[in-house]
Amino acid sequence: MTHQTPHTPDELDDLIIQEKLQVAMELQHDAWAESTADGIEPEIIADAAMITAIRETVRALGEDQAEALVDSLRERILAGEFSPGRVLQ
Incomplete structure (x- = not known):
């Protein structure tokens, strides 16, 4: 019999968010692969994905929060978070 460590409500919320993020990323990956298979260039797929996002x-959270998200993405890009060769520790 295994005994699981109980999680706090905040930890459970974080786990749910991480699982949803993983599923969403898998769906995005599938859409990317399908688009490239249809001959659409990666730059066009990326542009369409960013426009949609x-x-x-903006629709869900408003312009101010969308701007804050874009600003945080810029910082994360410059920090190398999305670099393909990045090694997670």
Whole structure:
């Protein structure tokens, strides 16, 4: 019999968010692969994905929060978070 360590409500919320993020990323990856298989260039796919993401963020959260998200993404890009060769520790 295994005994699992109980999680706090905040930890459970974080786990749920991480699982949803993983599923969303898998769906995005599948859409990317399908688009490239249809002959669409990666730059066009990326542009369409970012336009959709920003539009939906503005719709859901407003322009100020969408701007804050874009600003945080810029910082994360400059920090190398999305670099393909980045090694997680």
